[in-house]
Amino acid sequence: MGQVPAATRTLRVLRFLASQPEPTSIDRIMRACGLPRSTAYHLLTAMAEEGFVVHLPDEHRWGLGVAAFEVGSGYTRQEPLQRIARRLLADLADTTGQSAHLAVLHGRDVLYVVEERAPGRPPLVTDVGVRLPAHLTASGRAILAELPAAQVRALYPGADAFVQRHGTGPRTLSQLRTLLSDTRQRGYAVEEGEVTPGLSSVASAVLDHNGHPVAGVALTYAEGETASLAAAVRRTATTLSRRLGGPDRR
Incomplete structure (x- = not known):
């Protein structure tokens, strides 16, 4: 697969998180969206800063944030x-x-x-x-x-x-x-x-x-x-x- 723009990767992560019944791990996000760990982490961090995702550190999982709602x-x-x-x-x-x-x-x-x-x-x-x-x-x-x-x-x-x-x-x-x-x-x-x-x-x-x-x-x-x-x-x-x-x- 060719180079995927950052916007497309971000939308894939959002769509995947929206399809899950509860927050999920970065490993599942990586596998589902075909992303390297470093890319997934940087995307999730940027999305969290904008309120689109939220990190649950005690559970080591990520879910949708208020901005996504x-x-x-x-x-x-x-x-x-x-x-x-x-x-x-x-x-x-x-x-x-x-x-x-x-x-x-x-x-x-x-x-x-x-x-x-x-x-x-x-x-x-x-x-x-x-x-x-x-x-x-x-x-x-x-x-x-x-x-x-x-x-x-x-x-x-x-x-x-x-x-x-x-x-x-x-x-x-x-x-x-x-x-x-x-x-x-x-x-x-x-x-x-x-x-x-x-x-x-x-x-x-x-x-x-x-x-x-x-x-x-x-x-x-x-x-x-x-x-x-x-x-x-x-x-x-x-x-x-x-x-x-x-x-x-x-």
Whole structure:
């Protein structure tokens, strides 16, 4: 094979890391991408300085960094995802009588990209373009629960990462891990008054063809049966995942 430009090598490393379920060793990266050790190390170091990868020294492994998530979130904010999701969210709002929204992960925040308001429901803070702390929202928790533990740790390295709105919600990585574990066992994420007092939300993650969470579908409500709303949200998220080539999790 001829000389491969540095940009091509970098993109190959990013693509390989994105295909892995968890951070991996430099030896695997070298073999998968056909790189000498010194080249792989220099590429990874430069990518880490820009935030695209993160080094986990205790585990001797490398994984995707926040900047890589921002690039992925930028893709999901493009019109294709919104076009596919808008009709599904409108149907979700119509059938449940509750306001529905779609959010994507952007660093440690979620960014709302689609909003379908149900008539007669209270006003919400989740307008399109609004960013909220992911660990406080149902949409964010649904997405975070589908990420590898090491990626969550990279996003929340210390107590300063846990922004508060009303004095509730997780304040440490340990508390967040417990919350995300409960979310996975339950099959959907919830938040109760942590974004807006008096309002609750339930959400489910949308997965792409790699099983990676690209968005969260949520309903926000003042009262009602969480379980029945959760079932409706999960159906919508599953349909949207299938249309993106993701797995069917019914």
